[in-house]
Amino acid sequence: MLKWSKVQLLLVLGCFLMDFSHAQVTFFFPIDTPLVLSGTFGELRSNHYHSGLDFKTDGKEGRTVKAAAAGWVSRIKMSAVGFGNVIYLDHPSGHTTVYAHLHHFHPELMKYMDSAQYAAESFEMELFPDSGRFSFSPGDGIGVSGNTGGSQGPHLHFEIRDRLTQVPQNPLLFLPPLMDSIAPMAGVITLFKKDPNFSFFTLLDSSSEINHLFHINEDTVYVSLYTDDPSGENKLGIYSIQLLQDDSIIFSYQYNQFSFDETRFVNAHSHPTGVKGKDGWAHQLFKLPGDRFSLYADAGFGKMVLPKSDTTNLEID
Numbered sequence: 001m002l003k004w005s006k007v008q009l010l011l012v013l014g015c016f017l018m019d020f021s022h023a024q025v026t027f028f029f030p031i032d033t034p035l036v037l038s039g040t041f042g043e044l045r046s047n048h049y050h051s052g053l054d055f056k057t058d059g060k061e062g063r064t065v066k067a068a069a070a071g072w073v074s075r076i077k078m079s080a081v082g083f084g085n086v087i088y089l090d091h092p093s094g095h096t097t098v099y100a101h102l103h104h105f106h107p108e109l110m111k112y113m114d115s116a117q118y119a120a121e122s123f124e125m126e127l128f129p130d131s132g133r134f135s136f137s138p139g140d141g142i143g144v145s146g147n148t149g150g151s152q153g154p155h156l157h158f159e160i161r162d163r164l165t166q167v168p169q170n171p172l173l174f175l176p177p178l179m180d181s182i183a184p185m186a187g188v189i190t191l192f193k194k195d196p197n198f199s200f201f202t203l204l205d206s207s208s209e210i211n212h213l214f215h216i217n218e219d220t221v222y223v224s225l226y227t228d229d230p231s232g233e234n235k236l237g238i239y240s241i242q243l244l245q246d247d248s249i250i251f252s253y254q255y256n257q258f259s260f261d262e263t264r265f266v267n268a269h270s271h272p273t274g275v276k277g278k279d280g281w282a283h284q285l286f287k288l289p290g291d292r293f294s295l296y297a298d299a300g301f302g303k304m305v306l307p308k309s310d311t312t313n314l315e316i317d
């Protein structure tokens with residue numbers, strides 16, 4: 001006889017960008033208002049997690065880019081690919097800030113770059129000036145925003161890294177609070193079952209309702225979540241996710257930092273929604289066997305054992 005379990009799904013999605021317990025070090029925004037983000041830290045991209053914030057620049061190039069804190073230029077690069085024209089500032093706090101896709105640099109930096117390019121007869125150039133050579137105070141203009149390198153349109157890509165390890169940190173932990181009072185909406189919730197002998201997962205059912213009752217004839221299920229952020233036309237990333245089964249956390253993570261070595265595990269963390277009109281990548285709220293991404297809290301790794309003929313409450317915060 002088949003025993004059907006029910007999964008009562010309740011979504012409590014918090015407001016995006018609101019609940020950051022700020023670290024002691026505070027940086028300033030690298031551009032002036034209006035501050036509109038088109039990309040957040042940890043956002044799912046093809047083959048990598050986004051390692052910084054993307055600030056919109058009104059669809060134009062030419063906005064002044066400012067030092068986010070007192071520091072010195074530790075690295076500067078001009079390239080037709082990747083970050084394009086990019087400045088790295090080191091700070092006494094033990095951080096490095098990165099300003100990418102610039103149109104051009106501060107005149108002094110331009111002069112320094114020009115003479116190196118002229119001497120080497122090369123456009124592609126990466127320089128590591130001495131720490132005393134180019135110092136800036138917080139808010140000083142260091143360059144002008146652009147659309148250089150692998151950029152899809154004018155914007156500023158900004159990162160905060162640990163200076164020693166160059167591991168990117170979530171910049172929103174160090175910047176003044178950015179207000180966004182609209183919580184992300186659940187786009188699609190999908191339930192999967194796992195083949196007991198292999199690591200592949202088969203789709204069981206999906207829903208785009210906030211509160212949904214699934215009827216599932218399985219012992220164990222796994223969940224994925226695709227979200228829409230209604231606050232802008234850009235579907236931004238999520239800072240943290242908690243999956244609870246009857247009030248116990250069975251999967252969670254917070255995007256505070258990750259290293260470039262593990263950014264490829266995004267491929268083990270996400271899958272295309274496969275739903276028309278909801279194009280994008282869904283977050284798997286379970287861990288695949290080979291996924292060694294360090295941000296998952298060890299709390300069951302998303303395995304949800306269903307009770308026989310009873311309802312279990314699933315909540316995603």
Ligand SMILES: [Zn+2]
Nearest residue numbers: 039053054157
């Ligand atoms: Zn970016």
